[in-house]
Amino acid sequence: MSNIQHGDVVLDIRGLTVSVKGRKILSGLDLTVRAGEVHAIMGPNGAGKSTLSQVLAGRADYEILAGTATYLGEDLLALPPEERARRGLFLGFQYPVEIPGVNNVYLLKAALNARRKQIGLEEVDAFEFLAIVRDKMKLMQMDESFLKRGVNEGFSGGEKKRNEILQMTVLEPTLAILDETDSGLDIDALKVVSNGVNSLRSPARAVVLVTHYQRLLDHIVPDFVHVLAGGRILKSGDRGLALELERRGYDWVLEEANAA
Amino acid sequence: MSARPDAPSALARLEASLPGLPGGADWLAWRRAALAALASVGLPTPRDDAWKYTNLRLLERRDLAPATAQLLPTSALEALPTPTGPRLVFVDGRFHAGLSASALPEGVTLALAAPAIPPPATTAAAGIAVEDRIRTLNALLGRGADHLVIARGGTPGHTLEIVHVATGGGAYPHVALDLGNGASLDLLEYQIGPQQGDAFVAKVTDATLAAGARLAHTTIQLTGDRTVLLDDLRITLSADAHYQHRLVALGGQVTRFDLTVTLLAPGAEAHLAGLLFADGSREQHVRTLVDHRAPHGTSDQLYRGVAGGRGRGSYDGKVVVREGAAKTSSRQSSRNLLLGADAAIDTRPQLEINADDVKCAHGATTGTLDEHMLFYLLTRGLDRETARALLTYAFVEDVLKLLGDGPVRQAVESRALARLPAAATIREFVA
Structure with missing residues (x-):
């Protein structure tokens, strides 16, 4: 596979309308993401940012009322979450779950092999796998003890986020959706996490950063910035928009949209 | 029930086996009176609040007479992990010297029940309280208590194994x-039973911990599919005494552990944990009563x-904080997976609290x-069956990890694993 070229459409969302427990969270959202691009989706709390991430990854308890999402030409919404993952869609969780007793490394190896199987590559054995993980752990500045621990078991908030990015760098997704990956990180951890994300940037991949704060974008410079509020993209721009949002807040965007 | 209304009850049928039990005429008379008293009230039923979730009706069709066969269970013992300390074996409730270690750790003595002791004076003819009925059954059909005495100062670092x-x-x-002042003991208890055929065990365990004593007690229940096991444990803690119980209930047909822990003096601690595994048509029940009678006590329960198949289980746990038991700290956690x-x-x-500042x-x-956990694993590309199997394992592991990292944990884990769905898949993730 991987004949994805710079500029190919990776994700195309049209008029996506989603409700959770009868409450409409997304209403008519449009977004196009191409290979080689980094998009930042910003917005006030409760705007639907996390819902968007979770819907794209395939969470079941959302109701799709209208719209489409196409991933590499396939109907994304028709695929179960594990199939999305195997096709190279990765969600970095805002709150990664702890699964004590299930070894971190074994999970990651299974995840990598599920992905490799999908794209017709041979499974990696334990030896090859450890070499890959050790390499990426160095990048993420994680120590050896991590290899022995349960999935996110007893991890600090920062460690959990690092672990998400570590998984991402090992899995090398075509589309990475990172949900509030910067929340709860101190400045050093933010740099490490950003390095991890930047290491993955390539003409054949795309990244969607969902974030509340501009500071992440100092380290991972986006090509596009979108404001998500009221369930849809109200405004799009370049990096300058993020800086303006930091200075002026979100209200002016909402007012502009209301006036239009 | 299929039994005719005029058929003698399981208890009444026991009358014939009393003359064969140890003790003289005074003992036989006592046993007869106790049996009559017990038969008049019957065994506990779900109508008794403390037995709400455990139904013993199936005992009516069982022969409860004390076993006399004394078959040597050597192969059953071989299936257990190699003991790390002295092992004492009790076969059908009787100490078996041939299978047991000859030497005990220094400071530990075993005093077997002596039939020469006169029987208890009263028979409570006026009625036996529901919480004492299994104990009464044990007393009237058993041989009396075998005492393990752990002397003052104790034997830190030793694990004593008891196999029933x-x-x-x-x-x-x-x-x-009986643990003396500052005595310390790690006690590992296995309960094994016939893999075929009926068995009934009504067991009584008492532990008295003097000031500063420590008992780390692990019970691994691996009885056969037709074994009914009732274990009634009463633990009494003096000042700063520390009791820890880890229960793993994997086998049996109907199993029930009744734990009554009384914190008599300040600073006592009780830490109870258990895994109840009720697959097939097994029933696993736990009832606890943690009684805080003195200040600065700590108790937690996990x-x-x-339960899978048509399995049944229950956790019925009560914490009582008596008047004056200030600064008590108590936690109870019961989580169950169907x-x-x-x-x-x-x-x-x-929870019954009668004190302030607790x-x-x-x-x-x-x-x-947990749907969040399941979703997380799916987003990593795992198939649904594998994800479910891993989460089930993780749930079980919550208790098993309390057993440490040694051979006991490994042995128990591999038995538990073998009974989980997709066991082979799980093994790839937990090595």
């Missing part, structure tokens, strides 16, 4: 542990139940696998 083997028929073990639509687990954490918390859940 049931070979079929009835077994009535009674073990009493019970996990897994693997199928026909499985059921009841949970009832109860910290008590309890939580109980019964349900299916």
Whole structure:
């Protein structure tokens, strides 16, 4: 596979309308993401940012009322979450779950092999796998003890986020959706996490950063910035928009949209 | 029930086996009176609140007479992990010297029940309280208490192993542990039973911990599919005494552990944990009563139940904080996982507080696998079956990890694993 070229459409969302427990969270959202691009989706709390991430990854308890999402030409919404993952869609969780007793490394190896199987590559054995993980752990500045621990078991908030990015760098997704990956990180951890994300940037991949704060974008410079509020993209721009949002807040965007 | 209304009850049928039991005429007379008193009230039923979730009706069709066969259970013992300390074996409630270690750690003595002791004076003809009925059954069909005495100062670092083997028929073990001031003991208890055929065990365990004593007690229940096991434990803690119980209930047909822990003096601690594994048509029940009678006591309870097939389970746990037991800290956690639509687990954490300035918390859940965890694993590309299997394992592991990292944990884990769905898949993730 991987004949994805710079500029190919990776994700195309049209008029996506989603409700959770009868409450409409997304209403008519449009977004196009191409290979080689980094998009930042910003917005006030409760705007639907996390819902968007979770819907794209395939969470079941959302109701799709209208719209489409196409991933590499396939109907994304028709695929179960594990199939999305195997096709190279990765969600970095805002709150990664702890699964004590299930070894971190074994999970990651299974995840990598599920992905490799999908794209017709041979499974990696334990030896090859450890070499890959050790390499990426160095990048993420994680120590050896991590290899022995349960999935996110007893991890600090920062460690959990690092672990998400570590998984991402090992899995090398075509589309990475990172949900509030910067929340709860101190400045050093933010740099490490950003390095991890930047290491993955390539003409054949795309990244969607969902974030509340501009500071992440100092380290991972986006090509596009979108404001998500009221369930849809109200405004799009370049990096300058993020800086303006930091200075002026979100209200002016909402007012502009209301006036239009 | 199919029995004719005029058929003698399981208890009444026991009359014939009393003359064969140890002791003289005074003992026989006592046993007869106690049996009559017990038969007049019967065994506990779900109408008794403390037995709400455990139904002993199936005992009516069983022969409860004490086993006499004394078959040597050597192959059953071989299946257990190699002991790390002295092992004492009780077969059908009777100490078996041939299978037991000849030397005990320094400071530990075993005093076997002596039939020369006169029987208890009263027979409570006026009625036996429901909480004493299994004890009464044990007393009237058993041989009295075998005492393990752990001397003052104790034997830190030693693990003493007790294996209770049931070979079929009835077994009535009674073990009493007396720990002196500052004594310390790690006690690992296995309960094994016949893999085929009926067995009934009504066991009594007493432990008295003097000031500063410490007892780390682990019970691994691996009895056969037709064994009914009732274990009534009463633990009494003096000042700063520390009791820890880890229960793993994997086998049996109907199993019930009744734990009554009394914190008599300030600074005592009780830490109870258990895994109840009720697959097939097994029933695993735990009832606890933690009684805080003095200030600065600490207790916590962590019970996990897994039921599959038509399995049943229950956690019925009560914490009482008496007047004056200020600065008590108590926690109860009961979480239960149902693997199928026909499985059921009841949970009832109860708290009765009669003192000021206490910290008590309890939580109980019964349900299916955590959807957030499941989703997380799916987003990593794992198939649904593997994800479910891993989460079930993780749930069980919550208790098993309390067993440490040694051979006991490994042995128990591999037995538990073998009974989980997709066991082979799980093994790839947990090595």
